[in-house]
Amino acid sequence: MIINNYSRRFRFKKSSSQVIAFLVACVVSHFYAFSEAFWMPLATITVLSVPVGAILRKSLVRAVSFLGLVVITSFVFKLFPSAWLAFLLLLVLMVLAFYRDLLYLFLGFSVVLTFLYPLSTDIHLYRRVYDITLGALIGFILFFIFPFRPDVEFRNRVIPLIQVYVDMLDYFYQHLFNESKSNKPDLNLRERMADIFVSPNYFFPNWVYQSGFSLTLQPGHRHFLLMMERLAEVFSSLSNIGRHNFREETLKLMQAPLQNYLNECRAILRALSQVLSLKKLEEPVSDLRETLIQVEKTIYEILPSFEVSNLHPDFYPLMNLLETAKDLRITLLNLGNALQTSAIRHSSS
Amino acid sequence: MSEAKQALHFALVASIVFVASLWKGSFFLMWCGLTAFLLLNLKIQTSFFKDPLYILSVGLGLIFTLLLVFWLKFNVFLCVGIIATIFFGLLLLGYRNSIYLFPAYYFILFSVSNLTQTRSTLLKEIPAVGSALGIVVLYRVLTHFSSVASKFRQQFKSYLRALDDLQKSFFQIYINWDYLENSYSYEKKLHEKKLVLLTSEYRLRELIQHLPVTLRSSYTIKLESLITLSNQVISLGALRYRIRDFSMLEVCEEELKKATKLLSNNIKRVIKDLPPYTEQQELHSFDMLYEHTLQIVSNDPAVYLLFIECIKMTLSQLVQVHSAINKAVS
Numbered sequence: 001m002i003i004n005n006y007s008r009r010f011r012f013k014k015s016s017s018q019v020i021a022f023l024v025a026c027v028v029s030h031f032y033a034f035s036e037a038f039w040m041p042l043a044t045i046t047v048l049s050v051p052v053g054a055i056l057r058k059s060l061v062r063a064v065s066f067l068g069l070v071v072i073t074s075f076v077f078k079l080f081p082s083a084w085l086a087f088l089l090l091l092v093l094m095v096l097a098f099y100r101d102l103l104y105l106f107l108g109f110s111v112v113l114t115f116l117y118p119l120s121t122d123i124h125l126y127r128r129v130y131d132i133t134l135g136a137l138i139g140f141i142l143f144f145i146f147p148f149r150p151d152v153e154f155r156n157r158v159i160p161l162i163q164v165y166v167d168m169l170d171y172f173y174q175h176l177f178n179e180s181k182s183n184k185p186d187l188n189l190r191e192r193m194a195d196i197f198v199s200p201n202y203f204f205p206n207w208v209y210q211s212g213f214s215l216t217l218q219p220g221h222r223h224f225l226l227m228m229e230r231l232a233e234v235f236s237s238l239s240n241i242g243r244h245n246f247r248e249e250t251l252k253l254m255q256a257p258l259q260n261y262l263n264e265c266r267a268i269l270r271a272l273s274q275v276l277s278l279k280k281l282e283e284p285v286s287d288l289r290e291t292l293i294q295v296e297k298t299i300y301e302i303l304p305s306f307e308v309s310n311l312h313p314d315f316y317p318l319m320n321l322l323e324t325a326k327d328l329r330i331t332l333l334n335l336g337n338a339l340q341t342s343a344i345r346h347s348s349s
Numbered sequence: 350m351s352e353a354k355q356a357l358h359f360a361l362v363a364s365i366v367f368v369a370s371l372w373k374g375s376f377f378l379m380w381c382g383l384t385a386f387l388l389l390n391l392k393i394q395t396s397f398f399k400d401p402l403y404i405l406s407v408g409l410g411l412i413f414t415l416l417l418v419f420w421l422k423f424n425v426f427l428c429v430g431i432i433a434t435i436f437f438g439l440l441l442l443g444y445r446n447s448i449y450l451f452p453a454y455y456f457i458l459f460s461v462s463n464l465t466q467t468r469s470t471l472l473k474e475i476p477a478v479g480s481a482l483g484i485v486v487l488y489r490v491l492t493h494f495s496s497v498a499s500k501f502r503q504q505f506k507s508y509l510r511a512l513d514d515l516q517k518s519f520f521q522i523y524i525n526w527d528y529l530e531n532s533y534s535y536e537k538k539l540h541e542k543k544l545v546l547l548t549s550e551y552r553l554r555e556l557i558q559h560l561p562v563t564l565r566s567s568y569t570i571k572l573e574s575l576i577t578l579s580n581q582v583i584s585l586g587a588l589r590y591r592i593r594d595f596s597m598l599e600v601c602e603e604e605l606k607k608a609t610k611l612l613s614n615n616i617k618r619v620i621k622d623l624p625p626y627t628e629q630q631e632l633h634s635f636d637m638l639y640e641h642t643l644q645i646v647s648n649d650p651a652v653y654l655l656f657i658e659c660i661k662m663t664l665s666q667l668v669q670v671h672s673a674i675n676k677a678v679s
Contacts, residue, residue: 105387
C-alpha cells in the first residue's frame with residue numbers, strides 16, 4: 001500500500017513539474033521569445049525529461065547538447081541547405097534514440113526544425129541561443145522548486161523486492177518439506193521478481209548505477225542494490241536445492257534446524273523492510289550464527305565423514321544447502337551493514 | 350533484437366521514405382522521415398495484432414495533435430492549456446506504464462513545433478505524417494508476420510544467448526582473478542546481463558499469455574525447464590563470493606577455460622536445435638585437479654567441489670531443455 005501511494009505521488013509530482021515548466025516556458029516564450037516560439041518550451045522539456053537521481057548532471061548535458069546541435073545545424077543548413085544531409089543526420093539520431101537515451105529524440109526533432117526554419121540573419125542565431133538558454137534555465141529552476149528525493153524513492157522501490165524474498169523463503173521451506181511437492185520452480189514468485197526488475201512498470205531503481213547519480217548517496221545505495229541482487233542469486237540456488245528429492249530421514253533431521261534458521265532470516269528481511277519504511281524495530285534480530293551452526297551440525301551428522309560422504313545420495317544437495325545458507329547469512333548481514341553506513345536509514349521522508 | 354538488425358530496419362524504412370518523398374519536396378521528406386522514425390522508436394510489443402494497432406493509434410494521435418493545435422491557435426493560452434492538460438495525462442500514464450511515455454513526448458514535441466504553423470503547412474504536414482504512418486504499419490506487419498510459436502522460438506533462442514553471455518561473464522571473473530579489486534565494474538556488467546535475461550524471460554511469459562489456452566501448458570513446461578536452467582547458470586556465479594583467495598583459481602585456469610567453452614558450445618548446439626554433447630571429457634581433468642590439488646591446498650574445498658558439480662548439473666539441464674523444447678514443438 002505504501003508503495004502504491006508513493007508511486008502515485010511520485011508520478012504526479014514528476015508529471016506536474018514537467019507540465020508546469022512547459023506552461024511557464026510557453027508563457028515566457030509568448031512575451032519574451034526573440035526567435036521561433038517553440039525553442040524555449042522545447043529546451044525546457046529536453047532538460048526536464050531526465051530519470052530520477054542523476055538530475056543536475058544529465059540535465060546540464062542535455063541542455064548543452066541541445067544548444068550545441070542547434071547552433072551547429074543552424075550554421076550548416078544555412079551554408080548547405082541539403083535535405084539529404086538533414087535526413088541522414090535525423091536517421092542517425094533516431095537510431096541512437098532507440099538504444100541510448102530520450103535525449104536523441106529531442107536532438108532529432110531539433111535537426112528537423114533547424115532545417116525547416118533556416119536562419120534569416122546572423123543575429124537570428126543569437127536569438128535562438130538566447131531562447132534555448134532561457135528555456136533550459138526555466139527547467140533548472142523547476143528542479144529546485146520541485147526537488148526529487150532519490151533516497152526516499154530508492155527506499156520505497158526496494159521494499160516490494162524484500163517482500164518477494166520473504167515469500168521465496170516461505171516457498172522454499174514449504175516446497176522442501178511438502179509431501180506432494182513437484183519439481184517445478186515457482187513461476188509466480190519468479191514472475192514477481194522479474195516484474196520488479198524489468199517490467200514496463202518496474203520498480204527496481206537501476207538509475208543508482210547511472211553516471212551522474214548523487215556521489216554522496218551512490219556508494220551506499222549501490223552496495224545495498226548489489227546485495228539485493230546477490231540475494232536473488234542465493235534464492236535461485238535455493239530453488240534448485242528444493243527440487244531435489246531428499247531422503248525422508250534427511251528431511252526429518254533437517255526440518256527443525258532449517259526452520260529455525262529460515263525463521264531468523266525472515267525476521268531479518270522483515271526488519272530491513274521496517275527500517276526502510278522508517279518504522280521502529282518490533283523485536284531484535286539475531287546474527288544467524290547460532291542457528292547456522294545448528295544447521296551445519298545436523299548436516300555433518302547426516303554426512304559423518306567428508307571423504308566418503310559423496311556416496312550419500314543427498315551429499316551434493318546438502319553441501320549446497322550448507323554453502324547457500326552461509327551465503328544467505330553473509331548477504332543478509334551485509335544488507336544490514338549497508339543500511340547502517342549509507343544515507344538510506346538516516347534520511348527522513 | 351540486435352542493434353545491427355534494428356539499425357537495418359531504420360535504414361530500410363528510411364529508403365522507403367526517401368523514395369516516397371522524391372517528388373514531394375524536402376518538407377514532406379523531413380516530416381515523413383521524422384514521423385516514421387518516431388514510430389519505429391516505439392518499443393515492439395509481443396502480439397502480432399497489438400504491435401501495428403499500437404503504432405496506428407500513436408500515428409493517428411499525432412495527426413489529431415496537428416489538427417488540435419491548428420484549431421486552437423486562435424487563442425494561444427487556451428491552446429497551451431489544453432496541450433498541457435493532455436501532456437499531463439499522458440505523462441501520468443507513461444510513468445505508470447512506460448509504453449505510454451514515448452507517445453507523451455511525441456505529443457508535446459509535435460504540438461510545440463506546430464504552434465506557428467499555418468493552414469498551408471498543415472495541409473502539407475498531414476499527408477506527410479499519414480504516409481509515414483502507412484509505411485511503418487505496413488512495414489511492421491510484413492516484417493513481423495510470424496506465428497506466436499515462431500516468436501517463441503526466436504525469444505527462446507535470445508534467452509539461451511543471454512544465458513551464454515551470463516555464464517561467460519561469470520567465468521571471466523574466475524579467469525581474471527581481479528574480482529576483489531574491481532568488484533563494482535564486474536557486478537555492473539553482471540547486472541546488465543541479468544537484466545537482459547530477465548527481460549527475455551518476461552517476453553517469453555507474455556508470449557505464452559497470447560497463446561491459445563490449449564497450447565499454454567505445453568509452452569509453460571518449456572519455460573519451466575528454461576528457468577531451472579537459468580537458476581543453474583546463476584548458481585555458477587556463487588563461487589565469486591564464496592572464495593577469499595582468488596589466486597587459487599590460477600591453479601585451475603585451463604580447466605575453467607575448457608568448462609566455459611564446453612557450456613558455450615552446448616548452449617549454441619541447443620540454439621541450433623541440435624542435442625547437446627553428453628560426453629564431459631573436458632570436466633574429467635577438472636575432477637582430477639580437484640582430487641589431487643584443490644582438495645588439499647584450498648581452505649574450503651567444498652566450494653570447488655560444488656562448483657564442478659554445478660557445471661555438470663547445468664550440462665544435464667541443457668539436455669532436459671533440448672528435449673522439452675522439441676517435445677512442445679512436435
